[in-house]
Amino acid sequence: MDYLRPSVPHGQAYFYPMKHLLFLILPFSCFAQTRHDFTHPQMGTVFRLVVYADSTVADRAAREAFARVDALNNCLSDYLPDSETNLLCKNAGTWTPVSDDLWNMLAISKDFSKKTGGAFDVTVGPITRLWRRARHRNELPSDADVKEASEKTGYQNIRMRRRGKKILLRKQGMQLDFGGIAQGYAADECLKILKNHGITRALADAGGDIALGDPPPGEEGWSVEVPGGMTKGPYGMTKGMTNCGITTSGATYRYLELNGVRYSHIVDPRTGRALTHRVLVTVQAPDAVTADVWATALSVLGAEGWENLKKKHPELTVLITESNLSE
Numbered sequence: 356m357d358y359l360r361p362s363v364p365h366g367q368a369y370f371y372p373m374k375h376l377l378f379l380i381l382p383f384s385c386f387a388q389t390r391h392d393f394t395h396p397q398m399g400t401v402f403r404l405v406v407y408a409d410s411t412v413a414d415r416a417a418r419e420a421f422a423r424v425d426a427l428n429n430c431l432s433d434y435l436p437d438s439e440t441n442l443l444c445k446n447a448g449t450w451t452p453v454s455d456d457l458w459n460m461l462a463i464s465k466d467f468s469k470k471t472g473g474a475f476d477v478t479v480g481p482i483t484r485l486w487r488r489a490r491h492r493n494e495l496p497s498d499a500d501v502k503e504a505s506e507k508t509g510y511q512n513i514r515m516r517r518r519g520k521k522i523l524l525r526k527q528g529m530q531l532d533f534g535g536i537a538q539g540y541a542a543d544e545c546l547k548i549l550k551n552h553g554i555t556r557a558l559a560d561a562g563g564d565i566a567l568g569d570p571p572p573g574e575e576g577w578s579v580e581v582p583g584g585m586t587k588g589p590y591g592m593t594k595g596m597t598n599c600g601i602t603t604s605g606a607t608y609r610y611l612e613l614n615g616v617r618y619s620h621i622v623d624p625r626t627g628r629a630l631t632h633r634v635l636v637t638v639q640a641p642d643a644v645t646a647d648v649w650a651t652a653l654s655v656l657g658a659e660g661w662e663n664l665k666k667k668h669p670e671l672t673v674l675i676t677e678s679n680l681s682e
Contacts, residue, residue, distance in 0.1 A: 390571070393417040397424050398432075398538055400562025406549060407556040407572055416552035420545040420559070427541050430456045431533045433480060440531050444480075447524040450516060458520045461513060463644065464536060468510035470668075471652035474660070476624035480530025481507040486622055486629050490611045495618070505627035539602060539647025542566040546643075559643070564602045566643035570595075581637045581674070593639070600643030604650035605635035623655045630655065632677055639672040649673070 391413040393404040402424055406413050432438040439457050453461075464477040481504040489496045496504075507528040514523040524531075538561035545559035546566040555569040558577060570576045576595035581603050593601075604621075611618040611629070618629035636653045640646040649671060653661055658675045665673065 391417070393421070395421040395424065397421070397428050398541065398561065400538065402541070402545070402562070403560040404545060404549070405558050405560075406554050408552075408554045412552055412554065416549050416554055419552070420548040423544050423548055424541050424561075427456060427537065427544065430454060431460060431537045433530065433532050433534075440533070443522060444524065444530050447527050447529045450521045450523045452519055452521050455520070458515070458522070460533060460536070460540065461515065461522060463540070464533070465510050465513060465515075467536070467648045467652070471648070471656070471664075473510065473625050474623070474655040475535055475648050475652040476508065476510045477531050477533055477536065478508040478510055478512065478524075478529055479622065479624040480532035481505075481528065482622050482624065482627050483532050483534070484530065485627075486611075486618070486620065489618070489629075490620065493611065493613070495611070495613060501627040508624060508627075535651030536644060536648050538562055539564040539566075539600060539643040539645070542643040543600065561643070564600070564643050564647045566600050567596055568598060570597050582635055596639070599639055599641060600646035601637070601639045602643065602646040602650040603635065603637040604647075604654050605633070621651075621654050625655075632657065634675065634677040637674040641670055645671075 389407060389409065391404075391406050391408065391410060393406075393413075395402045402421065404417050404420060406416065408416070428438075429435065430439045433440055435441065439454060443451055443453060443457065461477070464475075468476050482501075485496050485500055485504045507526050507530070509526075512525040512529065514525060515521075516523070542559040542561040542564050543566050545561075546557060546568055549555075549557045549559070550568070556571055557568045559566045565579065567577050567579075576597045579593050579596055579601055581593065581601070582605075616631055617633075618631060621630045621634075622628065623630065634654050634657060636650045638646045638649045638653065640649060649668075653673060653675060656664070657677055661673055661675060665671070
């Protein structure tokens with residue numbers, strides 16, 4: 356989605372991401388404040404920063420934040436042939452030194468994989484590619500193809516050697532896919548850079564993965580309207596949100612339909628199969644990367660899976676609505 360949305364009047368901003376749908380309502384009382392908006396296409400979406408600061412400082416900080424996003428994309432993309440991620444995959448079976456960014460991302464990803472019981476797994480690349488091809492061909496992958504792709508996955512097959520920061524992908528044909536974590540991570544990185552420039556009243560939106568800092572001047576917090584609402588729907592507004600992350604994800608918009616069954620673009624890494632239930636998940640978490648990952652994982656696990664986990668994660672606020680995808 357490499358294009359910019361039209362600008363909107365000060366005091367109100369709408370976000371229309373491809374995989375998420377969140378609306379951020381900026382207070383009209385901020386008209387007199389020094390607010391600056393910046394946009395930058397990257398990672399298949401449009402990044403947006405909203406900051407309250409001196410214009411010179413804001414411009415400098417935004418340029419640095421977007422440069423950071425570009426660097427992360429060059430590292431983590433599975434579309435760029437020469438990205439560090441793809442080069443690592445080509446070296447599967449060999450201990451390979453990696454950058455701090457890739458090391459940190461893999462460490463974070465493995466930790467989340469354990470917490471979600473494998474519902475989130477960045478080694479899912481062979482499976483996502485298989486189902487992407489199925490949607491393009493309008494035909495289901497064979498059981499044999501699903502089995503072959505699944506055999507190349509498993510976060511347990513990522514080995515990490517701290518000395519020298521080396522990574523071993525144990526199986527040939529492994530393919531990493533950071534689609535369920537990279538944007539949230541990048542949003543958090545943007546917010547960190549803004550804070551390093553003394554800007555605390557800000558938000559970073561990475562295509563619907565939103566990192567929120569301190570609230571706009573004169574306000575108690577940011578107001579975010581989410582599909583299904585965390586209050587009431589079809590849209591409900593959550594108010595007073597500060598210093599947190601929020602993401603909505605769901606198997607609603609992209610799917611393959613055959614014989615009356617809809618197969619989502621979201622796949623279950625544990626089975627190799629596309630989801631066949633309609634699910635919309637909104638997660639509020641301490642930061643955007645955590646919200647991004649859990650929104651992805653809970654799209655797979657559903658409401659029942661969350662019931663089994665929520666006592667262990669009081670730091671999360673979760674809303675899940677689901678039904679059969681064919682309905």
